Amino acid sequence: MVLAESLELLKNQTLCVTYPDKRIFSGYDIKEVVSSGVFEGCSLVSNPSTLIPNPSLRCFCTNTTTVKRKSQVQYPLQFQEKSPQRNLIAVSCLLKKYGFPALELTNFLKKNRRLLNLDPAKIENSLKILLSLKPSQEFLVSMISSCPRVLEYDAIKKWEGCMRGFEEGSNLSSLAIRNILEVSMKFELDYDCVLGSLKCLKDLGVSDITLNKVLETHPMVITMSADKVRDSFEFVVDAFGIGNVEFDRILRVYPAVLVYGFQNKFKRLLDEFRALGFNMEVVKKQLLRDPRILAFEFGELSRCLELLKSLKCREAIKKDIFQDGAFKAGYEVKLRVDCLRNHGITLRDAYSVLWKEPRVILYSLDDVERKIEFLLHVMKFDIQCLVEVPEYLGVNFDKHILPRFKVIDHLRSIGGLGDEVGLRELIKPSRVKFYNLYVKPYPECESMYARFSRDTEARSQHPVGMWKLFIPQNNPKSRVDIMNIKSYMDSLA
Structure with a gap:
């Protein structure tokens, strides 16, 4: 009876529906609420001025006992016409479609x-533009x-003509286009300025391969105006005495040369x-050989040369360096x-590390990387071990490091090691000492070590019969020599 009277009073009024999960939804017509059958566990209020505050629930209601019941309704009765929830299914299906x-x-x-x-x-129009x-x-x-x-149509529409106009004379990669759009929208760049910077690079003789390399690694170059791009180009050309073709190669290897x-x-x-005594011909030769010398910081080359001068190693190693x-x-x-x-x-x-083990300089970077990766991921040592045992980087990987590790790893798996073998004990001992300690007592390790393996045939260092060439x-x-020898011996007697 109470519910029927309440509905009769609120028939043509706007409702404020309060649920026990502490949410209030208002603006629903009484007829829709009645037909939905969601009254259980909620209170209906017609006049907000008559609401009674309930601090424990942090909401307003007319009947606090009813609010405490469990509600069977967890969401609003209906969505608004332009609510985000209405677009959720449509946007999801659209993105899946593409x-x-x-x-x-x-x-x-x-x-x-x-x-x-x-x-x-x-959104679908924006997707079509991106695919074009x-x-x-x-x-x-x-x-x-x-x-x-980029899914905002107004934001991507103005870039459609710019990108298509530039692509007519060049072949940009997917990553280059993505970087251009991402940087442009992030910094809200004018497409005329971006197009001017890209066309300036093309006018300076930059090839498509180099342009893609620049945009893929240093896309911030599009934030520079065409005048700044041209100033950077002219400075490098004049300072190092190079041509446009040489500049294109330098830019391809070291794109940061354009950074204003x-x-x-x-x-x-x-x-x-110049202060170190290198003339421009030497610098230009090294620049064309590897443009990454421009990545030198001021004073870095001086420190490297001081290290080389203070090396205490064999002259043969220093000569090779x-x-x-x-x-x-x-x-x-x-x-x-x-x-x-x-x-x-x-x-x-x-x-x-380099001062203690200068042989590292003679090994290629790929070989050094290979040794470090093996140390960290296979041998499970910390990188700081190189500071204590720099000799690890100065020995041959295939002939020194790998055979010894195989022997130690095998002995560790069968429990043949009394104490744990560290990096120093693995690298420092001589070949004979390591063989006598870890290989000789275990015949199955002979083939792993291979240096002193009994199955390996010893090869002579010199061809057979070469010793005859060293006999004087x-x-x-x-007769005169014999007389001189006799006279000399008589004088001694």
């Missing part, structure tokens, strides 16, 4: 809820994932090279220092 992974769709929409406020028809730029599903998915704003503001750094580098000149030797030191630092070794320790010639003695 190849967006279903497993990633939930997290993607959760992070980009504003897409649910967009018109699905306009690069007809690839992989490009489309990566573009949407990295920059969801590097001119001051390059000037200081040139001054340092300086075989291609001091500039190239200093640059090789820098590359290996950077390699060690990338793996977590400090700058000071990296220089210390026996010159015939004349």
Whole structure:
């Protein structure tokens, strides 16, 4: 009876529906509420001024006992016409239709809820524009994932003509196009300025391969105006005395040469090279051989050369290090220092490793990387072990490191080691000592070590019969020589 009277009083009024889960939904017609049959567990109020506050529930209601019941309704009775929930299914189906992974769709929409406020028809138009730029599903998915704003039709429409106009004379990769759109929308760049910068690079003779390399690794170049791009180009050409073709190769290997503001750094580098006694011909030769020498920081080459001068090693090793000149030797030191630092070794320790073990400079970077990866992932040692045992990087991997590790790993698996063998005990001992300690007592290790294996045939160091060439010639003695020898012996008697 109470419910019927309440409905009669509120027949043509707006309702405020309060649920026990502490949410209030208002604006529903009484007829819709009655027909839905969701009264159980909720209270209906006609006049907000008569609401009674309930601090424990942090909401207003007329009957607090009814609010405490469990509600069977967890969501609003109906969605608004333009609510985000209405677009959820439409946007999800649209993205699935164009190849967006279903497993990633939930997290993607959760992070980009504003897409649910967009018109699905306009989103589809944006997807069609992206496919017209690069007809690839992989490009489309990566573009949407990295920059969801491209789904806004007003934002992508103005870039359609710009990208198509530039692609007429060049062949941009998918990553290059993605970087251009991502940077442009992030910094709200004017498409005329971006188009001017790209056309300036083409006018300077930059090839399509180089342009793609620049846009893939340093897309921030499009934030520079055409005048700044041209100034950077002219500075490098004049400072190092190179041509357009040579500049294209330098830009392909080291795209950061175009970054505006590097001119001051390059000037200081040139001054340092001259102070160290290198003329421009030497610098230009090294630049064309490897343009990454421009990545030198001011004072870095000086420190590398000081390290080389203070080396205490055999002259043969030092001669091999300086075989291609001091500039190239200093640059090789820098590359290996950077390699060690990338793996977590400090700058000071990296220089210390090279000073203690200069043979590292003679090994290629790929070989050094191979040794470090083997140390970390196979041998399970910490990178700091190289600071304590730098000799690990100075020995041959296939002849020294790998055979010894196989022997130790086998003995460890069968329990043949009394104490744990560290990196120092693995690398430091001589071949004979390591053989006597770990190989000789275990015949099955002979084939692993191979250096002193009994099955291995010993090869002579010299061809057979070569010793005859070292016998001194026996010159015939004349009569005069015999008389001289006799007279000399008589004098001694």
